[in-house]
Amino acid sequence: MTTARGSGLTIGVDVGGTSIRAAVVDRGGDVLDTAQAPTPRSAPALEDALDRTLRELMRRNDVDAVGLAVAGFVSQDRNLVRFAPHLPWVEVEVARELGARLGLPVVLEHDANAAAWAERRFGAATGGGNVVTVAIGTGIGAALLVDGELYRGSYGVAPELGHLQVVPFGRPCSCGKRGCWERYCSGTALVETAIEFLAADPSESTVLAAEVARDPGSLTGRRIAGAARDGDVLAVRVMAEFARWLGIGLAMVADVFDPELIVIAGGVASSAGLFLDDAREQYVRSLTGSGHRPLARIRPTQLGEAAAMVGVADLAATRM
Template structure:
């Protein structure tokens, strides 16, 4: 049995129309492979997680594949499984069988999909973790019913995914869209990607820290609880601490979050100029604090988008699927890809 290597996930409606009886009876496994932990779950056709297994992420490629095989087999012993989807933060080939490069995992040009398909005897499909989460939102969450959607996951950096006419867009080589590395400030803050001034350096959890330090440097007389903490030990400050300070009314915290909202609006306007989506979904770890900044970001977006005042604006919503989105989406992508390969 070989893994499916072409096509996009087939569209199903919320009642599962378009699925065979076999697709409803069998389940798929979604695996969210993080740099620290592997989280695997059995997912039903309607997005319900039925069973889970967690394991630490090994450091070597061979050990990681053995750990994945063991984790998946454990679930396969308890459930009838039709396909497996792996959600991976890294660059994949467009056919979703090979990991080109994953910065937090040991794989380099590794044919993970075909190797695990051979070992397990069921199709194993790879998917970018942001695409997996986006697909979960499209099928079951905030993007359900929309056609042209941009998903922005804001955490340590910015992950992004794009759905065009209800299909995941991957680009010619499986890498798109790296929206977090669009340059918004020429010669701006350095980015781990090697460039300067990337959007995620001004609009992410780590950017909050840099912004707070820069604001305090420009206003040295500021004296607030957060300002004193930053002066005393800037290395101990986290994005979570800054948002908590803002919620408590700390002026430095509020100013930092306001800058974050401005840069989010700037980036969303650029994204809308390029893709013209009908919906933008904001998720990720910093996305959970969206009530603090989303209304202000909407105002910046509406003012800065090209043709402001003379064009429809994208709706901007919070993600709904939470931390399990990548697991659910990877399972559903794998199930649909298997269905395409068997029906074609």
């Protein structure tokens, strides 16, 4: 492996279930160049796609290192992907193998940790000490900063907040349990809640209900959020239920970690104006000892969907 060339630039890659998104990032957290590719389904094809995407950026930029942000279990030494539900890697030394192909140092990190680090360095959590980041997308990813440092647990997989059970014997979850928080508070949960509401009252007459009746497959979390912005009654009810579960879950998180700040990140955070105020109110009502203790501030992301790329690029630079 070659030594770093001292450009101060690193590449951060967000390896998602549908796409690979990569960005060249400077030491100030600014994105200078980007590339994107679909995520293949097999491990060899995924590694080849990463190689091509990274080399495309390396041809245009003199970079020192690469960081990969992955939604899955990452070993404590940040070399091994133990398991990733939407990726084909199982017990693969991704960092070492990709580093050997590229001739650059490669750092691996959980995507929620990467996003939390970016918010701490450049965004909503700047200067924060004890901070919880809750990344809400298809499911819930989470990260914990203790005294400004990422807490990964004994084996690198903490904290799996999305799989806290909030409803005993509730909705089935892909993790194998039932009633997990992310089944009631995620992009997927928005769809499930809308379907449940329509099943309970098939006569509900709204634009969204009519669309679902014509094409059930058209229902997505993004579509529900858009309908709620337009005042659709069904969509507004769904977003209110989402906000309720977000507030309940955040109160549980605060009871355990007592953070000074909670950052809401992930794709659903782009619709924070539809639910965050209601979630804050539910959080206050649900928090143990509310009224007799300081409340964590709850803020949306400042870096948006670039957070994981920026964070893992900065972690790669920091580790060097």
